[in-house]
Amino acid sequence: MSEQGKTGALLGAILHIYPKTFTNIGFACETILYTPQPAISANRTAEIFAIVAKFINLLLKLSLPCEDYRLRFSLCCKTHAKGESEVTDTPMIRMSGVQKFFDDFQALKDIDLEVAHGEVVVVLGPSGSGKSTLCRTINRLETIEEGTIEIDGTILPEEGNQLAKLRADVGMVFQQFNLFPHLTILDNVTLGPIKVRKLKKSAAEERAMQLLDRVGIGNQASKYPAQLSGGQQQRVVIARALAMEPKIMLFDEPTSALDPEMVNEVLDVMASLVKDGMTMVVVTHEMGFARRAADRILFMADGEIVEDSDPANFFDNPQSDRAKDFLGKILSH
Numbered sequence: 001m002s003e004q005g006k007t008g009a010l011l012g013a014i015l016h017i018y019p020k021t022f023t024n025i026g027f028a029c030e031t032i033l034y035t036p037q038p039a040i041s042a043n044r045t046a047e048i049f050a051i052v053a054k055f056i057n058l059l060l061k062l063s064l065p066c067e068d069y070r071l072r073f074s075l076c077c078k079t080h081a082k083g084e085s086e087v088t089d090t091p092m093i094r095m096s097g098v099q100k101f102f103d104d105f106q107a108l109k110d111i112d113l114e115v116a117h118g119e120v121v122v123v124l125g126p127s128g129s130g131k132s133t134l135c136r137t138i139n140r141l142e143t144i145e146e147g148t149i150e151i152d153g154t155i156l157p158e159e160g161n162q163l164a165k166l167r168a169d170v171g172m173v174f175q176q177f178n179l180f181p182h183l184t185i186l187d188n189v190t191l192g193p194i195k196v197r198k199l200k201k202s203a204a205e206e207r208a209m210q211l212l213d214r215v216g217i218g219n220q221a222s223k224y225p226a227q228l229s230g231g232q233q234q235r236v237v238i239a240r241a242l243a244m245e246p247k248i249m250l251f252d253e254p255t256s257a258l259d260p261e262m263v264n265e266v267l268d269v270m271a272s273l274v275k276d277g278m279t280m281v282v283v284t285h286e287m288g289f290a291r292r293a294a295d296r297i298l299f300m301a302d303g304e305i306v307e308d309s310d311p312a313n314f315f316d317n318p319q320s321d322r323a324k325d326f327l328g329k330i331l332s333h
């Protein structure tokens with residue numbers, strides 16, 4: 001069987017085994033998306049994306065409930081009708097008593113967290129402390145064993161269409177760029193709005209161009225991802241997430257894979273989102289950004305939120321030994 005056939009067969013088998021749980025298809029797609037380069041060539045990735053895209057279309061034609069699958073596949077095909085952005089007391093994110101296990105290992109321990117509308121929270125902590133897991137639970141890329149997570153007043157359900165809708169309110173930007181290599185920059189940004197939001201191509205392109213201009217790469221729209229620098233690609237990812245009009249943006253080390261001279265161009269775009277009042281949760285090692293942009297710093301260790309304070313307090317007067325030790329190491333570089 002050809003490699004393509006094998007991939008198709010794998011997805012087919014997963015679908016067959018878990019007919020009700022499209023999340024598993026999502027995991028398969030995510031695994032493909034996250035397969036690190038160069039373990040998989042650009043051509044091969046493009047082939048796999050093409051197969052998965054065909055598979056999605058087939059499911060859509062069959063009117064199968066593939067919301068989860070579709071959303072996970074692209075990580076950009078997230079949409080929602082953005083709610084009225086009224087000032088409200090309801091937190092944008094509320095996590096209550098959240099416990100997350102990977103088998104016997106507890107990655108998140110009794111997390112209680114509220115993030116207000118427009119608040120910018122920077123999450124710091126040593127490797128393995130649970131920062132990524134925290135982000136991933138916020139839109140249910142990870143399930144949780146106990147507790148509840150609310151997005152703008154609505155509890156995230158386990159799965160189903162309602163989850164897809166709520167998840168669409170949350171844009172995510174990861175360390176890896178995850179652009180579709182076989183699509184132009186413009187098509188990468190318009191794909192979600194056209195396929196998911198059913199926007200007309202012309203309207204989606206107009207909006208995409210505005211966003212690409214906003215992140216400073218309007219002149220790159222007809223290129224392919226491989227023709228762009230890392231910093232430019234990451235800005236496309238941000239534009240792609242914004243095209244879905246998210247209520248919340250989650251950033252998980254968005255600049256860690258970038259060459260140092262490209263870090264600032266991405267941080268500048270993030271700072272402009274802060275100015276616009278976007279609710280943001282940002283995992284980063286960029287302490288300058290954390291100090292300048294954050295309303296709050298969360299410091300995590302061993303799956304717990306150990307400190308939750310404003311940047312000045314955290315950096316100048318850390319309370320816990322873990323935070324002191326962490327800052328000592330980070331700031332000594």
Ligand SMILES: Nc1ncnc2c1ncn2[C@@H]1O[C@H](COP(=O)(O)OP(=O)(O)OP(=O)(O)O)[C@@H](O)[C@H]1O
Binds near residue numbers: 105107129134
């Ligand atoms: N899919 C998984 N299966 C098993 N354990 C996992 C999985 N994902 C994360 N973990 C474990 O959960 C803990 C928290 O991981 P997480 O990726 O959230 O840490 P992090 O704070 O983001 O670290 P880093 O700074 O290195 O990115 C780690 O001990 C990790 O090994």
Ligand SMILES: [Mg+2]
Binds near residue numbers: 131
């Ligand atoms: Mg991480």
